[in-house]
Amino acid sequence: MSGLARRFTGMRAVLRREFHGYFASPLGYIFIVIFLIASGYLMVSRDFGRFLELREANLDALFSYLPWIFVVLVPAVAMRLWAEERRSGTVELLLTLPITLEGSYLGKFLAGWAFLAVSVLLTWPAVFQVARLGDPDWGAIFASYVATLLAAAVLLAIGLLFSALSKNQVVAFILAVAASVGFLLIGVPQTQEFVGKWFGGYVERVVSSLSLLDHFETLTRGLLQLNSLLFFVLFTVGWLVCGMLVLGQTKTN
Amino acid sequence: MTETDHPDSVPPAVAAETEAAAPEAPPSEATPPETDGPGEVLISVADLTKHYGAIRAVDGISFQVRRGDVLGFLGPNGAGKTTAMKMITGFLEPDLGSIAVAGIDVAADRLAVSRRIGYLPEDAPAYGEMTVEAFLRFIAEARELEAADEAIDRVLETAHLRSVRGQTIETLSKGYKRRVGLAQALIHDPDVLILDEPTDGLDPNQKAVVQDLISSLSANRCIVLSTHILDEAERVCNRAVILSEGRILVDSTPDALVAQAPGHNAVRFRVTEGDAAEVAAALSAADWCAGARVLPGGEVEAEPRDGQNRLNDVLAAVGEHRVADVRVREGRLDELFRDVTRGVAA
Numbered sequence: 001m002s003g004l005a006r007r008f009t010g011m012r013a014v015l016r017r018e019f020h021g022y023f024a025s026p027l028g029y030i031f032i033v034i035f036l037i038a039s040g041y042l043m044v045s046r047d048f049g050r051f052l053e054l055r056e057a058n059l060d061a062l063f064s065y066l067p068w069i070f071v072v073l074v075p076a077v078a079m080r081l082w083a084e085e086r087r088s089g090t091v092e093l094l095l096t097l098p099i100t101l102e103g104s105y106l107g108k109f110l111a112g113w114a115f116l117a118v119s120v121l122l123t124w125p126a127v128f129q130v131a132r133l134g135d136p137d138w139g140a141i142f143a144s145y146v147a148t149l150l151a152a153a154v155l156l157a158i159g160l161l162f163s164a165l166s167k168n169q170v171v172a173f174i175l176a177v178a179a180s181v182g183f184l185l186i187g188v189p190q191t192q193e194f195v196g197k198w199f200g201g202y203v204e205r206v207v208s209s210l211s212l213l214d215h216f217e218t219l220t221r222g223l224l225q226l227n228s229l230l231f232f233v234l235f236t237v238g239w240l241v242c243g244m245l246v247l248g249q250t251k252t253n
Numbered sequence: 254m255t256e257t258d259h260p261d262s263v264p265p266a267v268a269a270e271t272e273a274a275a276p277e278a279p280p281s282e283a284t285p286p287e288t289d290g291p292g293e294v295l296i297s298v299a300d301l302t303k304h305y306g307a308i309r310a311v312d313g314i315s316f317q318v319r320r321g322d323v324l325g326f327l328g329p330n331g332a333g334k335t336t337a338m339k340m341i342t343g344f345l346e347p348d349l350g351s352i353a354v355a356g357i358d359v360a361a362d363r364l365a366v367s368r369r370i371g372y373l374p375e376d377a378p379a380y381g382e383m384t385v386e387a388f389l390r391f392i393a394e395a396r397e398l399e400a401a402d403e404a405i406d407r408v409l410e411t412a413h414l415r416s417v418r419g420q421t422i423e424t425l426s427k428g429y430k431r432r433v434g435l436a437q438a439l440i441h442d443p444d445v446l447i448l449d450e451p452t453d454g455l456d457p458n459q460k461a462v463v464q465d466l467i468s469s470l471s472a473n474r475c476i477v478l479s480t481h482i483l484d485e486a487e488r489v490c491n492r493a494v495i496l497s498e499g500r501i502l503v504d505s506t507p508d509a510l511v512a513q514a515p516g517h518n519a520v521r522f523r524v525t526e527g528d529a530a531e532v533a534a535a536l537s538a539a540d541w542c543a544g545a546r547v548l549p550g551g552e553v554e555a556e557p558r559d560g561q562n563r564l565n566d567v568l569a570a571v572g573e574h575r576v577a578d579v580r581v582r583e584g585r586l587d588e589l590f591r592d593v594t595r596g597v598a599a
Contacts, residue, residue, distance in 0.1 A: 092374040093378050100364065252345055
């Protein structure tokens, strides 16, 4: 077994268990229903997406609000993953099986991500409608789905870290929501303006380059730019590594 | 259980013959040659130390456990039993000292060690939302067992769980939950079983079931279990280690401990004709007698100085008094336990 594969020993078993776990309890179904209602509402609402009023054959009305829905719903997907293991003591069982900490951590992440992907792909009726009513830019729609999944990955990695940090699911949830909101707020124009005014243009550009919303928007326009893709990948990996370090400290408490 | 899925069950003589007949046979990776045969050291702990902040949870303990041993960790709460077990399984890293399981250093290769150990953590944690069978299937998958179905069937049978295989674990009684924990620890038929308080919190019937189960598992394995129930150590273990404040105070057999216990072989009887106090005084005067007294219920108890059975001496000393209900008492482990552990606390 190669060194890397060995480092992630047990990942598959954890991934399968956790993924099935979402559908073994009502939580998963409730999540999907809430997600679809919320995204559908924001898409057609006159105050937000205005899909019906704009009469354009694209899904910007859907995708541009997904990060804000994720800010609340992704921490809900993540909160259980480690907090529950630590509260019930099963973390001791898990990490004395031939499963590495990294393997179980990544397995849980991938399970949550796969579950979010299922939820996101259930928005297909919107795509179907746009295709029926007009001639959409398929490249942009594909890129938007990629961007949505990448945004979900970053926010999930944040949620997982707080789940590893707190035994209490509610605390993990609240901290993850706060951190995710903070992460998104970096990208809103008001923040950038404020930063530019007080710290100058250079800092503003740095902050703007750290903006999830900006990179998300770039991708949803259909531009699969390398730096935006890298932004999501690097931040996801970064949060995952931090989370693993945190869990290494908290697993025995 | 067949011999093919448990190579270590081959008797030593047969094993020796097999080796002689096929000297070129490559040694199997899973069972290094030096760990074959009964009686070999399966757990070796040296100078194990662990601090939690300023508290020394485990303070330089060393011991070895061989195949066939059922070692009971006894000790009051907070004595370091659980911490020591967590370090053996690799869940906790020791501050100092080394642990080898089946010849493998835990610090160097936790994964290899975890494949040799079956572990029941305290309170038998399990995923409550899963059914018994799905849970065992997860464990089998995590352990990468090839014949998972057979293994699951076998442990469902061993732990008497067939009737609840389809139930979710959170709906089970404590006794069943504990057996689910044992079943998952046994699924890969490990050489080493680490059981942290396997009967704690169970009712007497459930306790008996779990104890019988553990006894039935002891052949050809090495089992380390912690308990603060001393009867359990007497029933299940052939070796007892008393821990207190992180140190080993006694490492002996339960029988030897009973013999050392205060009041072992004390003789008790009722005086039916005559004065009990007079009899007690006469007994106290004998040189073999450590002391005799009248108990609150009116009975007389005479304790031998050397812990030997002195029934004949007692009957001789009683003289013409008439006595009844004569019996020789066994030492009580809990009294010894209190004596030994109090000495440390004081």
